[in-house]
Amino acid sequence: MPNIEYGDYVKFSFFKARPSWRLLEPSRKSQLREEFSATIQEAGDDAGSPISSFSAVGTRADVDLLLFQSAPSVEAFHATAAAINRTEAAAHFDQPHSYLSLRRKTRYRHGGGNPEVERKDKRYFIVYPMTKTRPWYALSMEERQGMMNDHFRVGHGYPGVTINTTYSFGIDDPEFVVAFETDDPSDFVSLVMDLREVPGAQFTDSETPIFTTIRMPLSEALQAIG
Structure with missing residues (x-):
């Protein structure tokens, strides 16, 4: 192992x-x-x-x-x-x-994968499940690393967006659950648009539903429900 x-x-x-x-x-x-x-x-x-x-x-x-x-x-x-x-x-x-x-350490170099959840306490918390296509796993590790390098490069251009990648293989329906934190949702919109253009994007099978949520004390969140 x-x-x-x-x-x-x-x-x-x-x-x-x-x-x-x-x-x-x-x-x-x-x-x-x-x-x-x-x-x-x-x-x-x-x-x-x-x-x-x-x-x-x-x-x-x-x-x-x-x-x-x-x-x-x-x-x-x-x-x-x-x-x-x-x-x-x-x-x-x-x-x-x-x-x-x-949470686990990423398999890819320079990915910043941290086995601990980073809590930045930013205002917006955006969550979605994600699954890769089977052809992604047929690629060599070198090929996947090259595509992930593009992904990391784009992500580093948005320092105001924090990413937490978690792994669900075998314990829930998706392969990953990804959570982003930001104080400005427009930064996240631009980040996702840029990520659509990298070669690795063609190997995404699904990444919905997407949940955009607002951080607040539980008492306030319950009051907002009515």
Whole structure:
């Protein structure tokens, strides 16, 4: 088995409020928000890593909230999900998307692949699953490295955009889950447009759905849902 440097597992959990949520009395919603927030705080404390929250209200129609968690084992995500299921608020939320992945050192030179998740705390957090085509893996490592060099060159031209690449091979549907952080979404738009022009782009099989979210305290993200 090759000597590979691994980091934490990561979980991207997306939630959408059901219509029943908006029918609740304001005082009842306030109670449920407090219960939900306390549960997430406790789950992060138990896992030894805070759970970050992001709002998708106004940026994505099928989700309202993203919770991002990292932990040394997947059992922490099970514990978090079980705790959420026990809240009264859980009856008013669906989870339309969820991704499990792992941080590890990149196979490519000069890629800046870090087995630890970089938390830059920038305003916008953009997440999408990605899968390569099978012909990509038929290329030699030298050919792939050359195409990745183009990818890295383009990325380095946008220092305001931080990338976190996580790996889902065999543990979830996509091969990768990629998370970008930026304070200016227009920088990310330009970055993606430039990446479309590099030769390696033809070997991308899928990279949707794309979730553009806004970092904020959980209490504010829940208030934004209504």
